[in-house]
Amino acid sequence: xxxxxxxxxxxxxxxxxxxxxxxxxxxxxxxxxxxxxxxxxxxxxxxxxxxxxxxxxxxxxxxxxxxxxxxxxxxxxxxxxxxxxxxxxxxxxxxxxxxxxxxxxxxxxxxxxxxxxxxxxxxxxxxxxxxxxxxxxxxxxxxxxxxxxxxxxxxxxxxxxxxxxxxxxxxxxxxxxxxxxxxxxxxxxxxxxxxxxxxxxxxxxxxxxxxxxxxxxxxxxxxxxxxxxxxxxxxxxxxxxxxxxxxxxxxxxxxxxxxxxxxxxxxxxxxxxxxxxxxxxxxxxxxxxxxxxxxxxxxxxxxxxxxxxxxxxxxxxxxxxxxxxxxxxxxxxxxxxxxxxxxxxxxxxxxxxxxxxxxxxxxxxxxxxxxxxxxxxxxxxxxxxxxxxxxxxxxxxxxxxxxxxxxxxxxxxxxxxxxxxxxxxxxxxxxxxxxxxxxxxxxxxxxxxxxxxxxxxxxxxxxxxxxxxxxxxxxxxxxxxxxxxxxxxxxxxxxxxxxxxxxxxx
Numbered sequence: 001x002x003x004x005x006x007x008x009x010x011x012x013x014x015x016x017x018x019x020x021x022x023x024x025x026x027x028x029x030x031x032x033x034x035x036x037x038x039x040x041x042x043x044x045x046x047x048x049x050x051x052x053x054x055x056x057x058x059x060x061x062x063x064x065x066x067x068x069x070x071x072x073x074x075x076x077x078x079x080x081x082x083x084x085x086x087x088x089x090x091x092x093x094x095x096x097x098x099x100x101x102x103x104x105x106x107x108x109x110x111x112x113x114x115x116x117x118x119x120x121x122x123x124x125x126x127x128x129x130x131x132x133x134x135x136x137x138x139x140x141x142x143x144x145x146x147x148x149x150x151x152x153x154x155x156x157x158x159x160x161x162x163x164x165x166x167x168x169x170x171x172x173x174x175x176x177x178x179x180x181x182x183x184x185x186x187x188x189x190x191x192x193x194x195x196x197x198x199x200x201x202x203x204x205x206x207x208x209x210x211x212x213x214x215x216x217x218x219x220x221x222x223x224x225x226x227x228x229x230x231x232x233x234x235x236x237x238x239x240x241x242x243x244x245x246x247x248x249x250x251x252x253x254x255x256x257x258x259x260x261x262x263x264x265x266x267x268x269x270x271x272x273x274x275x276x277x278x279x280x281x282x283x284x285x286x287x288x289x290x291x292x293x294x295x296x297x298x299x300x301x302x303x304x305x306x307x308x309x310x311x312x313x314x315x316x317x318x319x320x321x322x323x324x325x326x327x328x329x330x331x332x333x334x335x336x337x338x339x340x341x342x343x344x345x346x347x348x349x350x351x352x353x354x355x356x357x358x359x360x361x362x363x364x365x366x367x368x369x370x371x372x373x374x375x376x377x378x379x380x381x382x383x384x385x386x387x388x389x390x391x392x393x394x395x396x397x398x399x400x401x402x403x404x405x406x407x408x409x410x411x412x413x414x415x416x417x418x419x420x421x422x423x424x425x426x427x428x429x430x431x432x433x434x435x436x437x438x439x440x441x442x443x444x445x446x447x448x449x450x451x452x453x454x455x456x457x458x459x460x461x462x463x464x465x466x467x468x469x470x471x472x473x474x475x476x477x478x479x480x481x482x483x484x485x486x487x488x489x490x491x492x493x494x495x496x497x498x499x500x501x502x503x504x505x506x
Contacts, residue, residue, distance in 0.1 A: 002029070002037060010034060011041075072105045073097075073113035080110075081117060090114040128164070128246075133305030135164040135235075136197040137248035138186070140205065143173040144260035146268050156268055160255065161189040162248040163197065166298035167288050169251050171259075171275045173268055180316040182207035183226040187314055195306025196230040201237065201245045209236045221319040221349070229314040231307045259283070318352040328385060332357055334376030338385045342367055397424060400431040405443035411455055426457040437464050 002010070006027065013023045024031050073080060076097060083093050094110040097103035103110075141158040148154045156173040163169070170189035174181055190196045204212040211218035217236045219227075227234050237244040259278045265271040284296040291298065322330035322339075324346050329336040332350055339359050342348050348367065351358040359368045370380045394416065401412040412430055415423045433442045445463035449455045482488070 002033070007037065010037060014038075071113045071116075072109050076101060076103070077117075080114065084114065084117055130164040131305075132165045132302035133195070133197055133307065135199045135201060136189075137162050137164060137201045137245040138189075139203055139245060139248045139252060140177065141252035141256060143271060144263045144265060146173070146265045146271050148175070153264065156271070158252065158255065158260075159185045159189075160248055160251050161186070162251045163193065163299065163302060164201075164247055166302045167247065167251075167291070167295045168193065168284060168299035168302070169248075169255075169279065171255055171279060173271050173275070175268060177207060179207050179220050179222040180318065182220075183222050183314065183316050186223075186226060187230075190230055190309060191313075193306060194303055195309060196232050197306060198231070199233050199235045200227060201235045201248075203242070203245070204236055204239055208234065212236065212239050214238060222317060225351075226314045226316070229310060254283075315353055317358075320350045320352065321347055322350050323347055327381075329379070329381065330359065333372075335373035335378045335380065337370045337373075337380045338368060338382060340368070340385050393424060394421070397427045397431060401427060404431070404434060404439055405446070407443050407446040407450060411446045411450055411460070414450075414455060415457070430457050430460065433460070433464065437468070441467055 006029065009027055010023060010029070013026065018026075020031050020034060023029070023034055079101070080093055080097075083096070090111045091107070093114060094103070094107045097110065138159070138161045141160065143156045143158040145153045146156055156175050157177050159170075159172050159174065161170045170192045172185060172188065174185065186200070202208045204217070206220070208220055208223045209217050210220050219234050219236075223234065242249055255275070259275060259282075260271075263274075265274070284299070286295055287293065288295055288298070320332070322332065324330055324339045324342050324344055326344060327336075328338055328340045328342070328344060330339045330348060330350065332352060337357060337359065339348055342359070342361065347362070349360040349362070349364070351360065353372075356369060356371050358366050359370075360366050373380055398409070398412060398416075402409045408430065412427045415426050415430075419426070430446075437445075441464060442460070445460045445467070448463055449459040452459060484490075
């Protein structure tokens with residue numbers, strides 16, 4: 001039902017001789033709606049036929065312009081056009097006209113004149129043609145009202161992938177969307193088509209594109225890995241350029257208006273079953289509006305040109321970036337995993353699968369692969385990645401002592417059997433004795449120490465210190481004492497000196 005103001009507008013335009021196209025363009029009302037209104041207005045079949053024949057047969061006429069006089073801004077046309085090229089608005093142009101050119105008229109005259117100059121010709125669009133298997137277009141829309149697990153009716157996400165050549169589409173709804181769901185829906189679409197395409201055109205949503213860029217857009221790592229698994233390439237649209245993927249945009253509207261509008265479902269599975277049945281019975285059997293051929297027939301032509309599916313499906317994963325800590329570990333979901341040989345405090349990429357994780361360097365090369373920990377706080381650190389391990393350190397120290405000799409090795413074993421791991425310090429010191437003493441001396445001291453009831457490192461050290469002192473002390477030589485000589489004064493002089501000092505008289 002048209003409102004009173006719209007009916008009045010239609011009648012007025014018809015009386016002025018406007019064509020049906022002009023009325024549609026002016027009011028935004030569909031041509032079929034205007035025809036129906038005209039038929040009801042005519043009142044009888046004869047009048048309806050006459051009006052319909054007049055509307056359909058009359059050529060488009062150009063309505064006379066309302067403006068009968070030139071604009072008061074016409075003398076300033078050249079200057080105003082130069083300001084419009086600078087992207088200035090009508091208000092700023094009007095103010096400069098008043099101050100610099102003595103313009104004495106109202107602002108509305110300038111506004112109308114600027115609006116006329118800014119009128120553009122309709123934009124021309126190219127007709128995109130594709131070869132079979134070349135391209136698919138994907139996007140999200142809104143599904144029909146569905147009972148959510150929370151107990152309320154909500155609209156899920158409607159995923160649609162459309163083959164650009166045939167128009168065959170895959171449709172499925174999901175309650176949530178993330179990088180894993182986005183990749184999984186692509187997999188299901190490829191499996192439903194029986195093959196993959198060479199290029200996938202998508203919007204700049206975060207599940208597919210991390211950083212939109214005109215020249216080098218950065219794809220989401222999960223999405224990029226999924227496409228590489230199937231041999232496809234992602235081709236994001238330019239920002240605010242939905243016409244590049246017009247096929248899937250039209251499919252979403254077609255699905256919403258025809259398959260889902262006015263419907264309500266009690267579960268998301270019910271809606272997906274309805275979409276699959278509707279695609280098979282109606283959407284695939286329809287005649288394509290522009291190509292004038294059946295969609296299913298074109299798909300059967302396209303299917304042999306699709307890329308073959310790999311033997312194994314793509315494993316979806318979560319992607320993240322982690323920093324290697326001082327122990328060579330990265331933290332993933334509350335557990336710790338070895339990232340060596342990655343440099344400490346460097347950043348690595350992490351792929352988190354259902355049962356395992358992969359650690360990659362900045363070039364995408366896999367550094368380590370671990371099974372997922374069974375609980376939070378667990379350390380997944382192989383023995384060879386540990387800087388110090390008590391068991392491994394014991395074997396290392398015993399090997400060093402064995403290089404001294406069998407007696408030293410026997411002493412080290414007795415120390416370890418008696419003290420256990422705390423005896424590492426004594427064994428370490430025993431191995432370092434070779435830095436100051438010859439190997440033969442250390443071996444001899446160990447042999448002597450083993451004969452004692454409680455052999456220890458300190459006993460060996462004392463033995464070596466005594467041996468070292470004995471070697472370092474030379475044999476003392478006593479000089480021959482003399483009673484007289486050229487350097488020795490006679491005893492009488494000493495006696496005279498003493499008597500003089502003490503005051504005794506000779």
